[in-house]
Amino acid sequence: MKMTPDHWAYLTDYARSVFGAQDDHLAALRDASIAEGLPDIAVDPEVGRLLMILCASTRGRLAIELGTLGGYSGIWIARGLAPGGRLITIEPEPKHAEFAERQFVRAGVADRVELRLGAGLDVLPDLARELGPGSVDVVFLDAIKTEYPEYWTHVRPLIADGGLVLADNVYGSGWWIGDEADPTRNAVDRFNRTVAEDPDFEAVAVPIRSGVLIGRRMRAG
Numbered sequence: 001m002k003m004t005p006d007h008w009a010y011l012t013d014y015a016r017s018v019f020g021a022q023d024d025h026l027a028a029l030r031d032a033s034i035a036e037g038l039p040d041i042a043v044d045p046e047v048g049r050l051l052m053i054l055c056a057s058t059r060g061r062l063a064i065e066l067g068t069l070g071g072y073s074g075i076w077i078a079r080g081l082a083p084g085g086r087l088i089t090i091e092p093e094p095k096h097a098e099f100a101e102r103q104f105v106r107a108g109v110a111d112r113v114e115l116r117l118g119a120g121l122d123v124l125p126d127l128a129r130e131l132g133p134g135s136v137d138v139v140f141l142d143a144i145k146t147e148y149p150e151y152w153t154h155v156r157p158l159i160a161d162g163g164l165v166l167a168d169n170v171y172g173s174g175w176w177i178g179d180e181a182d183p184t185r186n187a188v189d190r191f192n193r194t195v196a197e198d199p200d201f202e203a204v205a206v207p208i209r210s211g212v213l214i215g216r217r218m219r220a221g
């Protein structure tokens with residue numbers, strides 16, 4: 001059977017109905033964020049669950065997220081952290097940050113989430129000096145898609161042996177990976193290929209929603 005847009009929509013709905021369970025707070029968070037003027041661009045519940053499972057699979061104690069928005073994905077990641085773990089999430093929009101901080105409290109994860117206000121490329125150099133090489137178990141990229149290759153340059157040395165880089169929208173987002181004239185597509189394609197060809201990492205992108213890249217450091221850099 002050929003994959004058509006209708007089949008894709010069917011599978012997406014099916015995945016949501018089977019794997020998209022979430023608590024009442026998370027289920028209401030999207031509408032609450034839209035009501036406060038935040039854009040409707042958070043990950044979906046099945047992607048959130050994937051992030052939580054992958055984070056838990058590393059027994060992660062330190063995670064970094066680029067692109068907090070309203071805290072939805074951050075809550076999933078925080079729930080996947082090992083006891084005593086910490087998520088540092090980076091967001092330049094004060095309105096998004098303020099909304100997210102309230103959601104971290106409501107979700108009961110505020111004690112393990114630290115929000116850094118600023119643009120990823122401004123915050124990352126200082127964060128890298130502060131944390132040191134090989135110190136981070138999970139990095140989740142979900143900010144500016146054209147900046148994914150530069151984010152990779154900054155976060156790659158931070159990822160611990162056995163740690164993960166995760167990135168959303170690597171098969172498309174409003175655009176589609178097949179549109180070769182699109183600068184966003186080309187930046188994400190460059191990022192995908194760079195991680196795939198990195199001799200210290202193994203990577204694949206799963207076609208869940210708009211595609212999530214999963215890269216694991218297989219040997220110390």
Ligand SMILES: C[S@@+](CC[C@H](N)C(=O)[O-])C[C@H]1O[C@@H](n2cnc3c(N)ncnc32)[C@H](O)[C@@H]1O
Pocket residue numbers: 041042043066067068069070071072073074090091092093096118119120121142143144
């Ligand atoms: C797709 S949304 C993130 C969604 C969030 N991860 C979730 O699923 O709940 C992208 C976020 O990145 C933020 N952003 C924009 N420019 C950024 C930058 N230069 N560095 C980090 N985040 C940025 C936006 O304000 C927005 O909140």
